[in-house]
Amino acid sequence: MKTQRRSLTWIAFLFLFLVVAMTGCSQNSPKQLKNAYRNMFLIGTALNRMDILNPDSPSLPVVKMHFSSITPENVMKWEVIHLEPNRYDFTAADAFVAFGEENNMHMVGHTLVWHSQTPAWVFKDVSGEPADRETLLQRLRDHISTVVGRYKGPLHAWDVVNEALEDDGRYRQSPWMRIIGKEYIEKAFQWAHEADPHAKLYYNDFNMWYPGRREKVIQIVRDFLSRGIPIHGIGLQGHWGLDYPPLEALEESINAYADLGLEIAITEMDMDMLPSPGPYTGADINAHFEARKEIDPWHDGLPDSMQVVVSSRWVQFFQVLNRHHDKIERVTIWGVQDGASWRNNWPVRGRTAYPLLFDRNYRPNPAFDAIIKLPVEK
Ligand code: GLA
Numbered sequence: 001m002k003t004q005r006r007s008l009t010w011i012a013f014l015f016l017f018l019v020v021a022m023t024g025c026s027q028n029s030p031k032q033l034k035n036a037y038r039n040m041f042l043i044g045t046a047l048n049r050m051d052i053l054n055p056d057s058p059s060l061p062v063v064k065m066h067f068s069s070i071t072p073e074n075v076m077k078w079e080v081i082h083l084e085p086n087r088y089d090f091t092a093a094d095a096f097v098a099f100g101e102e103n104n105m106h107m108v109g110h111t112l113v114w115h116s117q118t119p120a121w122v123f124k125d126v127s128g129e130p131a132d133r134e135t136l137l138q139r140l141r142d143h144i145s146t147v148v149g150r151y152k153g154p155l156h157a158w159d160v161v162n163e164a165l166e167d168d169g170r171y172r173q174s175p176w177m178r179i180i181g182k183e184y185i186e187k188a189f190q191w192a193h194e195a196d197p198h199a200k201l202y203y204n205d206f207n208m209w210y211p212g213r214r215e216k217v218i219q220i221v222r223d224f225l226s227r228g229i230p231i232h233g234i235g236l237q238g239h240w241g242l243d244y245p246p247l248e249a250l251e252e253s254i255n256a257y258a259d260l261g262l263e264i265a266i267t268e269m270d271m272d273m274l275p276s277p278g279p280y281t282g283a284d285i286n287a288h289f290e291a292r293k294e295i296d297p298w299h300d301g302l303p304d305s306m307q308v309v310v311s312s313r314w315v316q317f318f319q320v321l322n323r324h325h326d327k328i329e330r331v332t333i334w335g336v337q338d339g340a341s342w343r344n345n346w347p348v349r350g351r352t353a354y355p356l357l358f359d360r361n362y363r364p365n366p367a368f369d370a371i372i373k374l375p376v377e378k
Contacts, residue, residue, distance in 0.1 A: 247317075334355075
């Protein structure tokens, strides 16, 4: 009896040991990108509708394994969540948040105010004429308080205003700007803060390393801070390529934004590696068979030589980001696997791009293998 009890105790002990060892491993495994970077910054990805609404999507195990933060690529944009006046559709956004909560992830809402992917009704009155200033302000306020209010708590941050500036720093002449004037930006931040005082509120834009845009962002943020308008973060969309941005310009910009004392995130990182499309911009690749080789050169796969070029560029970027990890809160890769990236369809539809860290079969690519090793090599 006694021996039996003793062996049972041993079995229980062994079992417990195995559970603890396995949990420990999975939380600290150097094979998980998020863990390799856990002392640097959060590593995020963007989820699309197909992943969010399909519990069997092959993306989900990859997301759970490698990423600590998620952003919805499209399902919180105005045209999805609020397609018609007085009718919100939270189906996919709710599923996104539920997935993040179940997996204890950092979550970013994207995006509240943008000139693109916003339905036309937002800017019009009942007769189809441009809406007046008061109407548009009221719509903006309702939208922000409804959407931010709904996810108050589980969402940690919001891309509040997206792409409000031109490369040279002028305000983009979007309908927001034309109808309301530049105050739409501060109003959006104020209303988002009212709806969720704990969420970190970001201004998000591309080419944030262009001097004109950078100076303007800095000027706006300083002004907001001096007037007590809540803004907590700057999002640098990382739609970067093999030959842009210059690493020094990226580094200078990170330093300049960090001097403002705000959080910095690289919000939408992917690698543009297809040739510049010239006259084919906006076209569908299928309409240009004769030019396919020239504008879609890697339709049948990326040759090793090219893979080397792409992954060394990822390494260069991550070396810069790692050097400044104390200033960077999060680096979000804009999607999970190459086949789902918007890069396959912009600026030409139907090309074959390789902009992310996982291939079309969800296998990590050489860029992944290279960047996951960087932090331990330091
Ligand atoms: C911009 C937006 C993103 C996304 C990309 C393309 O960067 O911020 O939401 O639409 O364009 O995917």
